[in-house]
Amino acid sequence: MKPKITLKQIAKDLGLSVSTVSKALSDSHEIGTVTKNRVQEYAKLQNYKPNTMAKNLKNQRTNTIGVIIPNILNPFFAKVFSGIEKAANAKGYNVITYISNESHSKEKQAMDLLSNGTVDGFILSVAEESQTKNVSSHFKEILREGMPIVMFDRTMDDVSCDKVIVDDFESSMEAVKHLIKLGSKKIALLSCIDNLSVGKHRALGYERALQDYNRSVADHLVIKTDSEEDFDSRLKKLLASGEVDGILALDEHSSTMAMKLAIQKGIIIPEELCIIGFADGVWSRRLTPSLSTISQHGPEIGAEAAKLLMEKLERKVDIHSYKTIVVKTELRQRDSTRKL
Known part of the structure; x- marks a missing residue:
């Protein structure tokens, strides 16, 4: 397998500094058009791929959202997820999905696993077991660590976070x-x-x-x-x-x-x-x-949830302020009801 080319190698091949190459690949205004085009064309020719992990560590961001849904077989949750993914991808975010299968322990396990530098925040609908037993300590712990959470559909009143619900x-x-x-x-x-x-x-x-x-x-x-x-x-x-x-x-x-x-x-x-x-x-x-x-x-709920989380991650709103968005439902009349 051909070894991946690095920034350092590109800089050496073109007789430029690593800093200049990095800025040129980031389309920085500090680099002239001729040099920028030269670097970008050479990087493309050599099939250069940026080290996303290293970049994320430097920026202390993963640009990844963790989504936890209770049941993958429920069409509603599938529709919500499609809305989340579409909105997130449009802003350059990746999405990691975890299915809790209505289990409190799996829900907690997912949050423990993903909050360890894998994601920047969570969008989730509370597992049935967590609601039934009224257990919310795992959500509060994540919030205390400074990681934002947006709950949708199934929420918990004693957890202070952004929420998207229907009426x-x-x-x-x-x-x-x-x-x-x-x-x-x-x-x-x-x-x-x-x-x-x-x-x-x-x-x-x-x-x-x-x-x-x-x-x-x-x-x-x-x-x-x-x-x-x-x-x-x-x-x-x-x-x-x-x-x-x-x-x-x-x-x-x-x-x-x-x-x-x-x-x-x-x-x-x-x-x-x-x-x-x-x-x-x-x-x-x-x-x-x-x-x-x-x-x-569902897709609208997902899009609203993603928007709320990304606003928090990008510091466009006060991280200690929370809002609840209510999405209006619609009665769709089909053959199981008489016409007025």
């Missing part, structure tokens, strides 16, 4: 009100994410919408659990009662099972049952009938 409460409330306007009288709430902050906020939005229409919350129409097996069993009984004519499903599993079990029982959608889900992956458009959903605009 979970308001969007859930508006979805229920839409079902009421469609004529639904008995609206069920389905959730397999009752142990997560987003699930709790969405459930509160459901309750508030009913209150605004002077309707009481019927406990037998509410299924909130973190067990999919328990959920499926309870949903079968609920649909068998024939009482429900509207459903707000707060996550992918509850949305999918509501459609599947309703169709199996011969319930006609949307004439007899209107369903709105709280996810917007490709599957929601491909279901038959297609599922009306609350879109969370």
Whole structure:
């Protein structure tokens, strides 16, 4: 293998100082056009690659962002990541991704590993186990070390950092009100994410919408659990009662099972049952009938999170000031709801 050419070798070959070569390759205004072109053309001819690691050590920056997501199979997180990567790459940042698989220990392990000079900061959505156990010490430790964190979607109230969220409460409330306007009288709430902050906020939005229409919350129409097996069993009984004519499903599993079990029982959608889900992956458009959903605009969330972190890294804002950006959701009406 041909050895890589160095700055020192280029300088020797061209009869220039290492400093002049370095500045010419950095397109510095201190170097004349003729010399700059000569150096750059020769470096290109010799396939010169800069020593990024050495440069980063000198600048005390890696220009790399660590992204930790809970679940790679969730289409929402994939969309958020695409937004992060696009925004980061446009500003010259690299992205390293780690999957926590909803585990607190894996989440902590990732932060310990990447904070050791590998990344400049983190963008993350909190793992289910960390939220359930209300453990945030690993986030606070990273922040004390001076490394910025931006949380998105799932956040922790006791951690002072930048956050990007959606209007979970308001969007859930508006979805229920839409079902009421469609004529639904008995609206069920389905959730397999009752142990997560987003699930709790969405459930509160459901309750508030009913209150605004002077309707009481019927406990037998509410299924909130973190067990999919328990959920499926309870949903079968609920649909068998024939009482429900509207459903707000707060996550992918509850949305999918509501459609599947309703169709199996011969319930006609949307004439007899209107369903709105709280996810917007490709599957929601491909279901038959297609599922009306609350879109969370994942790519926009990712772009906003990346922007907040890069502003901190580039010292464009006070590193000790924090903001929370709320991204508005959108109700996308498809075949599982009647038209107004």
